[in-house]
Amino acid sequence: MALNTKIDADHNAPPVTRTLAEFVVNHPSRGWSDEVDHEAHRTFMNWLGCAVGAAHHEAALAALHAVQVLKPSEQATILGRRERVDIASAALINGITSHTFDFDDTHLKTIIHPAGPVCSAVLALAELTGASGRQIIDAVVIGIDVACRIGNMVYPQHYDRGWHITGTTGGFGAAAACARLLGLSVDQTQMALGIAASQPVGLREQFGTMTKPFHPGGAARAGLMSALMAREGFTSSKRAIEAPRGFAQVASTKFDWNEITDELGKRFEISFNTYKPFACGIVIHPSIDACVQLRAKGVTPENLERIDLRVHSLVLELTGKKEPADGLQGKFSVYHGCAAGLIFGRASEDEYADDIVNRPDVVDVRRKVVATVDDAIDEASVDAVATLKDGSKVHIFVEHAIGSLQRPMSDADLEAKFSGMSDQILGADQTRDLIKACWDLGNAPDARKVAGLARAKA
Amino acid sequence: MALNTKIDADHNAPPVTRTLAEFVVNHPSRGWSDEVDHEAHRTFMNWLGCAVGAAHHEAALAALHAVQVLKPSEQATILGRRERVDIASAALINGITSHTFDFDDTHLKTIIHPAGPVCSAVLALAELTGASGRQIIDAVVIGIDVACRIGNMVYPQHYDRGWHITGTTGGFGAAAACARLLGLSVDQTQMALGIAASQPVGLREQFGTMTKPFHPGGAARAGLMSALMAREGFTSSKRAIEAPRGFAQVASTKFDWNEITDELGKRFEISFNTYKPFACGIVIHPSIDACVQLRAKGVTPENLERIDLRVHSLVLELTGKKEPADGLQGKFSVYHGCAAGLIFGRASEDEYADDIVNRPDVVDVRRKVVATVDDAIDEASVDAVATLKDGSKVHIFVEHAIGSLQRPMSDADLEAKFSGMSDQILGADQTRDLIKACWDLGNAPDARKVAGLARAKA
Numbered sequence: 001m002a003l004n005t006k007i008d009a010d011h012n013a014p015p016v017t018r019t020l021a022e023f024v025v026n027h028p029s030r031g032w033s034d035e036v037d038h039e040a041h042r043t044f045m046n047w048l049g050c051a052v053g054a055a056h057h058e059a060a061l062a063a064l065h066a067v068q069v070l071k072p073s074e075q076a077t078i079l080g081r082r083e084r085v086d087i088a089s090a091a092l093i094n095g096i097t098s099h100t101f102d103f104d105d106t107h108l109k110t111i112i113h114p115a116g117p118v119c120s121a122v123l124a125l126a127e128l129t130g131a132s133g134r135q136i137i138d139a140v141v142i143g144i145d146v147a148c149r150i151g152n153m154v155y156p157q158h159y160d161r162g163w164h165i166t167g168t169t170g171g172f173g174a175a176a177a178c179a180r181l182l183g184l185s186v187d188q189t190q191m192a193l194g195i196a197a198s199q200p201v202g203l204r205e206q207f208g209t210m211t212k213p214f215h216p217g218g219a220a221r222a223g224l225m226s227a228l229m230a231r232e233g234f235t236s237s238k239r240a241i242e243a244p245r246g247f248a249q250v251a252s253t254k255f256d257w258n259e260i261t262d263e264l265g266k267r268f269e270i271s272f273n274t275y276k277p278f279a280c281g282i283v284i285h286p287s288i289d290a291c292v293q294l295r296a297k298g299v300t301p302e303n304l305e306r307i308d309l310r311v312h313s314l315v316l317e318l319t320g321k322k323e324p325a326d327g328l329q330g331k332f333s334v335y336h337g338c339a340a341g342l343i344f345g346r347a348s349e350d351e352y353a354d355d356i357v358n359r360p361d362v363v364d365v366r367r368k369v370v371a372t373v374d375d376a377i378d379e380a381s382v383d384a385v386a387t388l389k390d391g392s393k394v395h396i397f398v399e400h401a402i403g404s405l406q407r408p409m410s411d412a413d414l415e416a417k418f419s420g421m422s423d424q425i426l427g428a429d430q431t432r433d434l435i436k437a438c439w440d441l442g443n444a445p446d447a448r449k450v451a452g453l454a455r456a457k458a
Numbered sequence: 459m460a461l462n463t464k465i466d467a468d469h470n471a472p473p474v475t476r477t478l479a480e481f482v483v484n485h486p487s488r489g490w491s492d493e494v495d496h497e498a499h500r501t502f503m504n505w506l507g508c509a510v511g512a513a514h515h516e517a518a519l520a521a522l523h524a525v526q527v528l529k530p531s532e533q534a535t536i537l538g539r540r541e542r543v544d545i546a547s548a549a550l551i552n553g554i555t556s557h558t559f560d561f562d563d564t565h566l567k568t569i570i571h572p573a574g575p576v577c578s579a580v581l582a583l584a585e586l587t588g589a590s591g592r593q594i595i596d597a598v599v600i601g602i603d604v605a606c607r608i609g610n611m612v613y614p615q616h617y618d619r620g621w622h623i624t625g626t627t628g629g630f631g632a633a634a635a636c637a638r639l640l641g642l643s644v645d646q647t648q649m650a651l652g653i654a655a656s657q658p659v660g661l662r663e664q665f666g667t668m669t670k671p672f673h674p675g676g677a678a679r680a681g682l683m684s685a686l687m688a689r690e691g692f693t694s695s696k697r698a699i700e701a702p703r704g705f706a707q708v709a710s711t712k713f714d715w716n717e718i719t720d721e722l723g724k725r726f727e728i729s730f731n732t733y734k735p736f737a738c739g740i741v742i743h744p745s746i747d748a749c750v751q752l753r754a755k756g757v758t759p760e761n762l763e764r765i766d767l768r769v770h771s772l773v774l775e776l777t778g779k780k781e782p783a784d785g786l787q788g789k790f791s792v793y794h795g796c797a798a799g800l801i802f803g804r805a806s807e808d809e810y811a812d813d814i815v816n817r818p819d820v821v822d823v824r825r826k827v828v829a830t831v832d833d834a835i836d837e838a839s840v841d842a843v844a845t846l847k848d849g850s851k852v853h854i855f856v857e858h859a860i861g862s863l864q865r866p867m868s869d870a871d872l873e874a875k876f877s878g879m880s881d882q883i884l885g886a887d888q889t890r891d892l893i894k895a896c897w898d899l900g901n902a903p904d905a906r907k908v909a910g911l912a913r914a915k916a
Contacts, residue, residue, distance in 0.1 A: 211695065
């Protein structure tokens with residue numbers, strides 16, 4: 001009953017809602033390093049590729065069909081599709097598709113996937129207002145900073161309680177980003193954050209269903225509408241985040257206010273954003289990475305005798321499935337992951353298709369993988385030795401897998417990931433132009449160019 | 459950290475999400491007493507009157523202007539206005555206006571205001587589908603039962619934690635009602651409740667701002683969209699309400715599963731719904747009621763010398779303001795409430811207008827009211843003695859105020875309350891027709907008649 005009777009309520013919480021509103025409105029355009037600005041472009045591009053890639057997924061179709069009941073006006077692009085819908089519905093659907101493959105970005109300190117809520121709201125609104133690419137990048141950096149700082153404030157207790165933190169903090173990020181894009185005043189932005197505070201989206205119980213990717217989509221829509229309502233004079237509490245009955249204290253047992261204010265405007269949380277190289281649980285990324293490297297060293301299905309992996313115990317606990325029957329089971333098989341890495345040099349959503357998982361040459365390679373638990377091996381690492389048919393051995397030690405903060409995906413890696421998802425949806429030529437438009441976004445006079453290139457022609 | 463580490467998690471919770479879905483789909487049409495069916499008509503009419511009455515409020519305008527940015531299609535009525543918007547936006551705005559005056563209905567066991575989320579979603583959807591009045595009444599009874607049973611399950615801890623229970627349970631009620639109206643299957647309805655579970659709307663910190671009435675509106679919109687998405691095949695957890703990381707255990711420290719199942723389909727929570735007779739805090743309702751009765755007994759501002767009230771201590775604690783400066787302060791003045799009751803025979807939103815509160819004759823009467831705390835007087839009661847200029851006295855003892863479960867507002871009272879709000883918006887003639895259409899709703903072939911009568915002609 002401690003929470004019930006509010007014994008632990010902090011009635012003297014600092015005015016962080018106001019502090020964030022002032023930051024959102026007053027921080028200068030491009031008021032950060034070139035590295036931060038480039039990370040924002042990487043985040044935007046990775047988000048866009050994931051959304052385009054899932055454009056034909058049944059979750060996207062179900063959401064689109066529901067939205068079409070409203071006979072929406074054609075204001076904004078559904079990424080990777082031909083249809084256009086109103087900006088709130090576009091924010092919803094693009095947020096859903098960006099997270100559908102669980103292949104998007106991760107702010108590792110909080111395991112927030114920040115781009116989905118923020119970028120989905122920003123691009124939809126920017127299409128309507130004709131905002132510049134610079135305004136979009138500014139809104140993305142600031143919106144993601146707001147979402148992740150609120151996440152830092154309540155993580156991990158908020159997440160452990162069962163909230164899907166991507167959706168519950170994402171509404172704040174989307175509201176902040178849209179307030180910035182709309183040029184709201186500090187008072188209006190404070191109201192926008194307040195309206196968003198009353199709409200946390202996401203329960204972890206939904207993991208494994210379409211409602212998990214709904215969370216960033218719902219947060220994008222809620223944040224966007226909160227900013228529009230605030231602009232029209234809709235009011236909310238000025239202390240909606242920090243008050244005893246505000247978001248933080250109602251939805252978490254931890255609320256470190258200093259996480260909002262420390263180095264605000266100097267340290268940007270988007271700097272700590274990472275991008276998944278493989279469409280599966282992070283625990284087997286080192287093993288797949290090792291097999292991709294073996295492939296680069298000339299190891300082929302034909303010359304391979306066996307692969308010996310020394311792994312952390314979690315790898316076999318979580319992903320020890322020897323004979324996966326379909327794509328979903330394949331995501332829980334370090335053996336299939338390694339086979340994909342060695343044969344295709346990647347493990348994207350395509351390599352988790354049912355027919356790939358059951359293809360004889362893939363099955364043959366995965367059966368050559370022998371994984372042994374070695375407590376000397378860190379969770380982030382793997383030791384792999386390939387023994388070839390001629391008796392020779394190739395050794396790879398991966399300390400940190402590709403995609404980690406220590407070994408981030410290169411721009412070229414991100415482009416390859418993007419093409420892997422987008423080529424089959426938009427075609428290779430349009431995909432190439434879209435990638436270029438993403439890198440050039442900060443200099444684009446009008447957001448509509450990148451949105452137009454992300455729209456399917458038929 | 460008890461919640462954090464989930465020591466108190468109930469992993470064996472019964473499948474109440476499924477149980478509710480089966481009830482929503484399978485309970486027979488009009489499968490309840492005539493009294494319950496009549497209460498549903500009263501609830502619908504009271505909701506409609508409150509929404510029409512607030513149609514010109516600045517909160518309604520701000521929300522409408524934000525929605526108009528989406529260029530919505532003209533699918534459904536904004537009650538009391540000329541504009542029409544898409545059904546999701548109509549559910550949002552009508553939910554906001556129905557709660558704007560804090561003059562709507564109350565399920566006293568949970569202080570949920572159930573009509574706002576449920577009726578706002580139902581009428582908007584019914585306008586699109588052309589549902590019959592009977593289908594609407596069925597959906598309202600069932601939707602309110604779902605919302606209030608979920609409320610009973612988590613109240614009071616959920617509310618004490620800071621959640622505005624009207625919005626957090628309202629999404630379930632709206633989803634259930636819309637699922638019923640759409641004729642969804644049990645599986646689809648289970649998904650609709652699950653999608654709604656991820657979208658609790660409402661923090662008590664927002665009380666006193668426009669975001670408080672936003673809560674039932676946001677819940678109506680979320681529940682309506684959840685049902686539409688479920689119909690299209692969107693999936694969610696099958697145990698979204700009861701699972702350890704589901705709604706109840708994440709958002710409350712109390713979860714009495716039996717509140718969902720006890721007498722389900724036999725006892726209907728709408729039976730316990732009440733309607734506010736006066737547009738102010740419930741604590742001064744007995745005093746206002748007493749003065750309305752004094753007026754009926756011939757006491758007038760002219761012949762009145764003084765009124766002596768013996769009241770519960772809470773009355774002066776919460777509403778002891780002797781000289782209110784405006785309408786809002788008037789709501790915290792038992793003295794003004796009594797003056798309104800004696801002079802106008804009512805205390806609706808009109809009697810809390812700034813100019814009324816400052817009108818000389820009103821100020822004169824309120825200064826003749828003397829309130830004394832008497833611990834022998836129950837919170838629900840008041841003892842009032844009017845002394846007239848001729849020295850005679852008139853005594854009124856109110857045990858339970860009008861509007862309580864013990865002394866419910868009569869149908870005539872509800873009609874008078876409705877006219878008091880609607881006449882100035884829709885005109886007396888249209889208001890009369892609308893009241894009649896509300897009473898006849900259960901027999902109406904098409905919901906569009908009542909919606910059409912609730913639309914402003916200009």
